[in-house]
Amino acid sequence: MRLVPVSERQLAAFAHRHVTQIPFDTSPRHLAGPGDARHVTHGLAAAGWTCTSDSLSPEIVLRSPDHRYSMQFDPQSATSAWWRLRAESTANERDWYAEFGELVPAEILGRLTDALIAPAPTEHIAPFQILESAGWVRESATTVRSPDAMCHVHRPTDEGVWRSSWRVETCQPGYGGTSTGTRIWHAYVDESIPEHLVSAFAAALADPVPLQRAMYDRTAHYSAHQSRSPLTPEDVVAAHSARLDAIRAQARAAHRQHRATQPAVTPAKARGVRPAVRR
Template sequence: MSKKQWQGWGPGERAEQHYLVQPRALAGGGDVRHISEFLRACGWREKSKSGGPLLMESPSRALRVAYDPYVIPGGWTIHGKADALNGEWSAHLGRQTPVEIVAGLTDALTRPRSAHAPNVWAPLQEQHWQTRAEGEHYVATSPDGSASLRYQHGPDGSATWWAGARDTQHNGWTASFTPNTPMQLVQAFATELANPEPVMRPRGRVPSSAQIRTWSVSVTPSQLGAWQQARITAARAATWARNSVHNARPRTKTRPHAPAGGARTRR
């Protein structure tokens, strides 16, 4: 891609080679800051120990997002405490789950619940995923067959969601959601899983797979920084807007009733 096709070249900057990768489900893990910096911009606190795995906690302390690459199999754990609508729940996503797909779930943790009933299958069907019943299970498979989402019943009768992607070399990842995982979170995950747009990876971080397609692009550090900052700025703006609406709500506490004739003045 020629220099003229990109805007924002800074003085003295040297373009770096990156690749657009498709399908995104096979693009590899990516940069965890895509998730952690967004959560931090939404008011989440980092609880990570020095040199240890990533741990982020929501302002209410009811939600936690952790990433641990130091254990086997390693990966993401998202945990929610029980509330008035859902029991305690957790989701576990493998280390090679692309951060853009993980972010579908973790970004949704920062947004209020939708008034509409969630439909996990809708974003998959919009992208022409094939759906079929397998006994008591229900499965959706991507058009190229590399990724799938499954709704399944366990031996104890509990219903769980499972997702995964794998290439012909058996490289890939899996994700599982416990029964109480809120459906709007599974839907948000499914939306990014089915997203047909490619994702970007730097040179040397593109998986070796016969099933991916890549396009080489030249990107400057300032461009990468601007794109990352735009995501963070959007998170801060949305958080500020939600907090402003919350703080502007009228108080419901009853004020003391003033006696007829006006308040008395103490002498």
């Protein structure tokens, strides 16, 4: 299995952008801004996902090797959702859908897609438990908020229109500090998604390690804190390349394991030839 879907030219373009920019540590993560979408698209491509959209269009559509999953990135979307992730149903699993707004940090969404293309864990920590362990505040049985009260993770338990889907909203501070103001970005994940994917998103969201942004990169809000990063531009590029190498190695290992579990095919069956009749 040969996985080289991210070309040298594409990697060089990523490197060219980042080696010419001084990285700044930016926190909290939910206010860091969108960053580089290639944190998501390059990761999926390294796992063997193929681009099925018009190469000259700003819209990107990637599809998984088994054709079950698709990721759409549309920076010209007429709605507030720029990212759309879909899973088709199988004999054992329901279909599901997730969408993410323009200003969701690509590194956080990339953690979810990394979990999607990796083998599912046998155990995982629940999303709310991850957030509370990181210092997020439990507002109710269905809602946890960030320490600055600008990001809320909500999962309703009723059987209404939202059912038990996950919703994440980062909003402007509300009046008096008790209510939320204008929405900055959102994520919606329906209830059929495997929970370990939501856990991966929550872990990336609450991670205290800052994200790197260039001096003039767009952040989600003016209150985001930025300081000169100890990382060099070369460190940022090297980390991206190392992540893609790890994803490729994981994909190759999964492919070898899948082939090893397939029943052996005899040459006669492989050619569709009937055995000779003994005279």
